[in-house]
Amino acid sequence: xxxxxxxxxxxxxxxxxxxxxxxxxxxxxxxxxxxxxxxxxxxxxxxxxxxxxxxxxxxxxxxxxxxxxxxxxxxxxxxxxxxxxxxxxxxxxxxxxxxxxxxxxxxxxxxxxxxxxxxxxxxxxxxxxxxxxxxxxxxxxxxxxxxxxxxxxxxxxxxxxxxxxxxxxxxxxxxxxxxxxxxxxxxxxxxxxxxxxxxxxxxxxxxxxxxxxxxxxxxxxxxxxxxxxxxxxxxxxxxxxxxxxxxxxxxxxxxxx
Amino acid sequence: xxxxxxxxxxxxxxxxxxxxxxxxxxxxxxxxxxxxxxxxxxxxxxxxxxxxxxxxxxxxxxxxxxxxxxxxxxxxxxxxxxxxxxxxxxxxxxxxxxxxxxxxxxxxxxxxxxxxxxxxxxxxxxxxxxxxxxxxxxxxxxxxxxxxxxxxxxxxxxxxxxxxxxxxxxxxxxxxxxxxxxxxxxx
Numbered sequence: 001x002x003x004x005x006x007x008x009x010x011x012x013x014x015x016x017x018x019x020x021x022x023x024x025x026x027x028x029x030x031x032x033x034x035x036x037x038x039x040x041x042x043x044x045x046x047x048x049x050x051x052x053x054x055x056x057x058x059x060x061x062x063x064x065x066x067x068x069x070x071x072x073x074x075x076x077x078x079x080x081x082x083x084x085x086x087x088x089x090x091x092x093x094x095x096x097x098x099x100x101x102x103x104x105x106x107x108x109x110x111x112x113x114x115x116x117x118x119x120x121x122x123x124x125x126x127x128x129x130x131x132x133x134x135x136x137x138x139x140x141x142x143x144x145x146x147x148x149x150x151x152x153x154x155x156x157x158x159x160x161x162x163x164x165x166x167x168x169x170x171x172x173x174x175x176x177x178x179x180x181x182x183x184x185x186x187x188x189x190x191x192x193x194x195x196x197x198x199x200x201x202x203x204x205x206x207x208x209x210x211x212x213x214x215x216x217x218x219x220x221x222x223x224x225x226x227x228x229x230x231x232x233x234x235x236x237x238x239x240x241x242x243x244x245x246x247x248x249x250x251x252x253x254x255x256x257x
Numbered sequence: 258x259x260x261x262x263x264x265x266x267x268x269x270x271x272x273x274x275x276x277x278x279x280x281x282x283x284x285x286x287x288x289x290x291x292x293x294x295x296x297x298x299x300x301x302x303x304x305x306x307x308x309x310x311x312x313x314x315x316x317x318x319x320x321x322x323x324x325x326x327x328x329x330x331x332x333x334x335x336x337x338x339x340x341x342x343x344x345x346x347x348x349x350x351x352x353x354x355x356x357x358x359x360x361x362x363x364x365x366x367x368x369x370x371x372x373x374x375x376x377x378x379x380x381x382x383x384x385x386x387x388x389x390x391x392x393x394x395x396x397x398x399x400x401x402x403x404x405x406x407x408x409x410x411x412x413x414x415x416x417x418x419x420x421x422x423x424x425x426x427x428x429x430x431x432x433x434x435x436x437x438x439x440x441x442x443x444x
Contacts, residue, residue, distance in 0.1 A: 075352030125318040195300040
């Protein structure tokens with residue numbers, strides 16, 4: 001069966017797998033709550049990152065007892081919630097991670113947090129599918145949105161760091177090389193390169209793709225521009241007429257003192 | 258020809274190169290969701306180092322099998338982009354589940370249904386993976402919503418309503434002494 005909630009927190013980090021010291025007086029859940037801000041997510045996993053660093057500090061002073069934790073026997077139990085939450089109508093969960101808080105974390109912590117969030121997402125998807133099968137309501141479906149947003153923000157933060165590093169090291173703004181090219185219909189767009197094993201002049205599919213506008217298309221580009229301008233002018237005119245009508249209907253009143 | 262990537266979880270202690278942080282594969286911009294982006298794997302040629310993926314964007318869903326499966330089979334719904342090797346590495350590295358075999362199939366879902374505007378609506382396809390567990394482990398899908406069927410407490414509105422419905426049903430039933438014979442016959 002799944003390990004206890006304390007075991008869950010600890011098993012997430014392999015570093016602390018073999019020998020860990022927890023204070024007998026403070027349980028890991030309480031410690032995490034005391035330290036973490038109200039924005040920490042995941043009630044049951046108790047913001048494992050913050051909790052784990054807290055363990056390191058308190059373990060050395062006061063009463064300690066060595067605790068050996070093992071990875072839960074069946075990893076498949078992590079696809080389900082803690083048994084106390086089975087059959088509940090709501091499960092408490094905190095606010096999602098914000099980009100501001102994620103930027104304060106180290107790369108290692110972000111890496112671990114990604115997997116924590118991934119496992120949580122898998123668990124929620126499992127519960128969601130099972131609830132659909134059983135024609136029951138899923139407890140607290142907003143948790144899925146929170147996890148997805150946290151993961152998206154984590155991705156953004158990591159991307160920011162990567163971009164900054166790449167700019168410093170190589171001066172390249174983009175990770176994937178590309179070029180401005182003209183499409184068949186006269187639009188200029190950012191074409192992103194793909195990796196190939198052969199040069200472009202040997203690539204038959206690439207050669208079929210044309211990065212110039214043929215002569216018979218050029219007159220139609222002018223017509224398109226004219227149409228676009230006409231619609232823009234029409235919109236502006238209708239807006240002005242609408243405002244004039246409103247002014248007539250509701251004349252501007254002076255503020256009564 | 259694209260070789261399947263092997264997903265490996267970084268050792269938690271050290272991160273040597275900062276380029277190991279993100280996905281080695283590029284992502285094309287498609288929508289706002291992490292999962293919806295299309296991964297483009299770097300080209301592999303003979304002699305290249307094994308491709309590693311950090312922070313995999315794939316999410317698996319454990320599902321209850323529709324048909325009866327052997328005890329060592331676990332059924333997952335996986336993203337279309339995952340392969341058998343990907344699933345194996347994912348479960349072994351992230352969940353430490355011993356995987357003996359992985360078999361996949363793609364479930365095609367209907368495009369025939371129509372909405373209130375009579376437009377065809379496609380139900381999205383999904384890939385199903387049947388994982389055979391190693392080390393003679395077995396798995397049975399637990400009953401996650403069991404305690405929701407608990408009887409309502411005595412004296413509550415639900416309880417009274419249930420009892421009333423049961424009484425009504427009992428009244429509608431024919432006389433059990435007639436042994437299933439309808440009341441059309443007899444007196």
